[in-house]
Amino acid sequence: MDAGADTDVILVGAGPVALFAVFQLGLYGLKCTLVDSLHRAGGQCAVLYPDKPIYDVPGFPRIDGLDLTARLLEQIAPFAPRLHFGTTVTGFAQQPDGRFRVTMTDGAAIGASVVVIASGLGTFVPGEGEPSLEAGPAPGWPLERTKDAFIVDAERFETSQPGVFAIGDACHYPGKLRLILSGFHEAALMTQAVRRISFPGGRTALAYTTSSSRLRKKIEGAVSSQE
Structure with a gap:
């Protein structure tokens, strides 16, 4: 990918929750870029339990981490996200125009309107054998947090920094x-909150894949082209 290219939403992490967020955001035409320290999508599912059965994903009596990741990648294919692997987000700074400049360990920088942290419990660091899970740079980010997660409200999933959201294991709220x-x-x-930021004044409506012919055409067309 063009690491310097701007995007609508940058997602820190490429695990299952981040991948599903791409689908949700894509329904509203929001372009996403995912950054992950691993060299593939899947996060903890890909590293810690690729073959371990998961029993609590709706619609699947049993599915393993690699299969779940593959299905999520297939689901988001119509929205053509940019995938930036093998690097870690080191920080982000809001610019005078309100957008964020997101920097990475490989020296790249990406501009984004919104930052979504979906980094799980930390950053996977390559080593001998399987990657190890470490805290990474996130604990130093200027966001309100508990011991190992960022505090968000349970309606918008926005952190203490407006425009920066957290989902999955990276966030904490009552009842989490x-x-x-x-x-x-x-x-x-989170997507509904981002939609309202991206399209203020009610310029876009809640989208339903079951009733929107535009969305069905886009999604089904991409599926057909893969067959």
């Missing part, structure tokens, strides 16, 4: 459950 299905719910609600 660290489950993949909870992360999917958080991604959907």
